[in-house]
Amino acid sequence: NAGVTQTPKFQVLKTGQSMTLQCAQDMNHNSMYWYRQDPGMGLRLIYYSASEGTTDKGEVPNGYNVSRLNKREFSLRLESAAPSQTSVYFCASSRDSASGANVLTFGAGSRLTVL
Amino acid sequence: GENVEQHPSTLSVQEGDSAVIKCTYSDSASNYFPWYKQELGKRPQLIIDIRSNVGEKKDQRIAVTLNKTAKHFSLHITETQPEDSAVYFCAASLGNTPLVFGKGTRLSVIA
Numbered sequence: 001n002a003g004v005t006q007t008p009k010f011q012v013l014k015t016g017q018s019m020t021l022q023c024a025q026d027m028n029h030n031s032m033y034w035y036r037q038d039p040g041m042g043l044r045l046i047y048y049s050a051s052e053g054t055t056d057k058g059e060v061p062n063g064y065n066v067s068r069l070n071k072r073e074f075s076l077r078l079e080s081a082a083p084s085q086t087s088v089y090f091c092a093s094s095r096d097s098a099s100g101a102n103v104l105t106f107g108a109g110s111r112l113t114v115l
Numbered sequence: 116g117e118n119v120e121q122h123p124s125t126l127s128v129q130e131g132d133s134a135v136i137k138c139t140y141s142d143s144a145s146n147y148f149p150w151y152k153q154e155l156g157k158r159p160q161l162i163i164d165i166r167s168n169v170g171e172k173k174d175q176r177i178a179v180t181l182n183k184t185a186k187h188f189s190l191h192i193t194e195t196q197p198e199d200s201a202v203y204f205c206a207a208s209l210g211n212t213p214l215v216f217g218k219g220t221r222l223s224v225i226a
Contacts (some may be wrong), residue, residue: 033213040124042204042218043159050211058213059116090158102147102214106158 002026005078006091006107013114020051021076021110023091031094032074033058034066044089049074074075082112088112117142118191119207123218127131128195129225136220138205141185145207148181148188149214162203195224 002077006023013019024030033048035058045058049068063085074093078085091107118141128134140148149164165172165179167190172179178200181188192199202221206214 003222035216043216045213045215048213059215091212102208103149103164104151104214105158105163106160108158 004091004093004105004107004109006089007112009108010111012115013078013112013113015082017081018076018077018079019081019112021089021091021112022071022073023107025091025093025105026072027091027093027095027105028071030071030096030104031102032092033071033092034074034076035090035092036056036065037090037109038048038087046076046089051107078112081112082113086114117145117209117212117215119205119215119217121156121205121218121220124208125221125223127223130195130197132195133191134195134199134201134224136190136205136221136222137187138189138207138217139185140188140207140215142207143183143186145209147210147214148179148216149179150179150190151204151206151216153204153219155201159204162193180220181223192222195222197224197226202226 004025035043047066050054054070076107089110091102094102121138146167151159152162153159178191203217203218210216
């Protein structure tokens with residue numbers, strides 16, 4: 001039982017390059033999330049998917065796109081990377097966002113540097 | 116939308132002392148308040164949570180209190196140990212909305 005797995009763990013990009021962060025969970029969770037973590041800024045929500053087939057913007061969606069490929073997988077794409085997107089990205093999942101108790105299980109994080 | 120403020124941003128305590136971290140939230144309809152702990156280089160993990168119909172919850176050395184009238188909740192850690200050193204995040208949410216996190220508190224327990 002791996003929980004939430006995200007890849008890659010580390011990535012260095014040049015400004016303007018594109019890349020996709022992959023996330024998969026094996027807990028049969030309905031909801032999945034992408035957060036970014038910057039020093040002194042806490043965890044900020046980029047996009048989330050309350051259930052398979054739906055996606056919604058979070059607090060900081062600009063410059064990102066997401067795809068809920070199936071119930072297990074939720075990817076985050078940077079179409080044209082910018083230095084401001086240098087951050088640690090966390091994928092997370094929860095059983096059911098409608099239950100009123102969004103207990104999140106996080107992945108190990110992906111450290112992205114944009115030069 | 117919901118806004119969560121967390122204080123202090125850093126906290127140093129002597130081993131064995133207590134630590135208190137406070138959070139305020141803006142949306143009076145929020146009903147779920149978890150706390151996450153993130154050790155250096157690791158992922159955040161839930162340590163305790165409380166719902167709006169409960170005023171206090173304890174789990175061994177940690178406790179969370181909630182004051183709905185004042186819209187604030189606090190994490191209390193008693194008899195701190197070096198392994199309590201980490202960044203702690205509070206969060207709030209309403210029903211089926213995603214969690215909104217505070218900016219975190221870096222707790223250092225000095226042996």
